[in-house]
Amino acid sequence: MQNYFLHPDLRDHPTGLDCVVPLTNVVPALRHLGSKIAWVNWGLTEHELTTIPPSLVRGFMKGGTGGFGSELPGQFGRLLMRGQLNSALYGPLQHLYEEGSRAGTDVWIHKNRMSGLWGPQSALDLYLQETGITTLLFAGVNADQCVLGTIVDAYFRGYDCVVLRDCVATSSPQGGLENVLYNSGNSYGFVTDSNKVIEAAHSKA
Template structure:
């Protein structure tokens, strides 16, 4: 007969960085059964379909809403790019992020954050932003502010001040257009027990799309928040991005539709928790 003697539950201690993925252990036991996650289904209109997803296993990834991409004194503006489109996601994100936080949805800031020595950047990557070998590219000092372009810890790489960052938010530095390449993003999401990802930020046709595609390839369910994403590329690039996400990689929806659905979810939760 198998000996199934167990210590009292009170003797077991939680082990794991996330409450969503942890063991319970003691000197003589290891309980690998994770705590159950109560589903929180939300149904939204994603255009061609009504989509139901589990809010309890959802996170939002906000990509590159940084000074160098979105601020009038940042890098893109310095090289002659009109950053007005890149600022368009600020207002809808200001409305959406507090609602998501209030429902315990993790907010992940996925930002360029290069090493000071740039040893994690290949010549091929540097060439994209400095094709002639002259001018201001990744890691070079920006005239005026003196900040190094997209270097971790610099003003250039900081999130624009119009977007509030909370202490509970999660930060991931990336060094490629895809936030999954050479980063800890996938490990973090798996520790959070997340299966559905909401995507926002800039540029929609570059870093947002590359990250979303890799997420799809890794098996995550992907939703692009159309009004919370933007690009400084020509309009047809955004149109192609929306088409390809809908066709191949997930769903596209407006944040106002999501916010309305979440308001209903919050009301339902409040009713359940009412004395």
């Protein structure tokens, strides 16, 4: 849900923008239940630029960009590097994260691959182990790329996965999102929506 993927000055992603309001509604409800909110985002270092495999590098050189670390137009900074405007969350979501960070409910976790749980020990996996969290609710873009990669890795590691259907989207052709929702509900875990989570949270109040 970073600026690089959602900001209108960088990309046309209307279905991704449609996820912003449901997400801003459901996050406070989850916080009220005592849930931790992990914002898992691209945030590369200079060293990591030297370790990313060619297949991943190529994928981010499409569309006229210079790839990871290249300069983007305006004030957006270097592509998906830490501390750059394009790597910040989009608009209201950045404010939502900062609110939760101050309250101690939200954490920011950098990733350097499509999946936030790739490899023997990612920052996200370490955080989940340290906190004892075993159930994960998923939101984000693109559903059939970064989100799905993390869902599959989480499933293989034994986490319970729940996808919020109105909080995930993709810019892929028709079938991309449907495939994610189908397999998430039938193989990898569960599918629900933000309204049902909010209703459940209110019933616990």
